[in-house]
Structures are given as structure tokens and as C-alpha cells.
Amino acid sequence: MITHLIAAGVFSSTSEAAMTDLVTLNEAKLWLRVDGDDEDGTIALLIAAASDAVRDVATDWDGEGDAPDRLKLAVLARVAVAFDERTNVSPGTGELPMLTPLRKLEV
Template identity: 55%
Template sequence: MANELVTLQEAKLYCRVDSDEEDALILTLIHAASDAAIDIASDWTPGAEAPARLKLAVLAHVASAYDNRDSGVDSPDAARRLLFPLRKLDV
């Protein structure tokens, strides 16, 4: 997917996953977290180098979704705080 902001390997390292059994799940989480981050970070241009805070927000969102996949927990506040400065505010 063109909008992946982190790689599978980066996400697995961040989530401390060693096996390949859940790669499909983690890739789905990466796609969803990347899409959500791009929606919020409207001041960042897709295709440009992603800022570290954008990548960290995606990793935090992936880890939260992975760790809490059975509990229905929403994206972490930390991810939102990292993304909000990247919003484009219309006045």
C-alpha cells in the first residue's frame, strides 16, 4: 500500500513480535493507522518524507490496537498528541 508510513519490520520490532504468524494482522493495523494519521496530519504531504512524530504516532497506534485488539480500545492519546501539530487548520 502506498500510504504505509512504517514497515512491517518496524511495527513488529516496536510491538516486540518475533514470529511471522500475525504478519497479516499487523499489516492491516499499519494500513489503518497510516490512513488515520494521514487524515489527521493534513499539513503533511503524502509521498514526502514522514516526520518522526508521524511514524511514532503510527507505531503507537499499531501497538495499542495490537495489544488491545480484543478490548475495543481506541487509538492512544499519545498518538493524537503527536499528530495534532501536523494538522492544517482552516480559518
């Protein structure tokens, strides 16, 4: 489904966010053992989302220079889970960790 959205122009696999991704598309494809470019748009979207999620937690890293290996590994692990289990996520578990930091709490 994401691939169809990318093809329709809803998501871009080459967005400005790609400049701040913690791993490259090639690094992720090697990690996932994916050949060809059919899944590039989906993988790029997963990299961007995983990079944002890791950055939300790793607040002690200033973002300068190359990402530390442990941050890259965290992104690759998150991408792999999302890629492998994209149709096997229990409702309320897969999306909540990504959306919780964006919640607006009002008092």
C-alpha cells in the same frame, strides 16, 4: 479473527495501500517486539488503518519523501494499542475514531 479473514482472502496483507503506509512491517514488528510471521497479516492491516488515521489528522504534511518521525511514532503508537487491546476495546470507543471521518452528514 482478523488473521482468519486474511487467510480467507477477505483482507490482504500486501495490498496497494502498503505503498502508502507510513511505517514498514519490520518497523512495526520491532516496535511491538513480535518475532516470526504469524501476525504479519494482522499487523499489516493495523499499519494501513493507522497510517490512514494519522494522515487524516496530519493534513499539513504533503506526503512527499519519508514520513516525519512524529508521524511514524503516531502510527506505531496506534498500531501498538490496537494490537495489544484487540479483544479489550470498550464498545463505541475503539472503532468510532476510525469511522467518524467517513461519516456522511446530510442536511
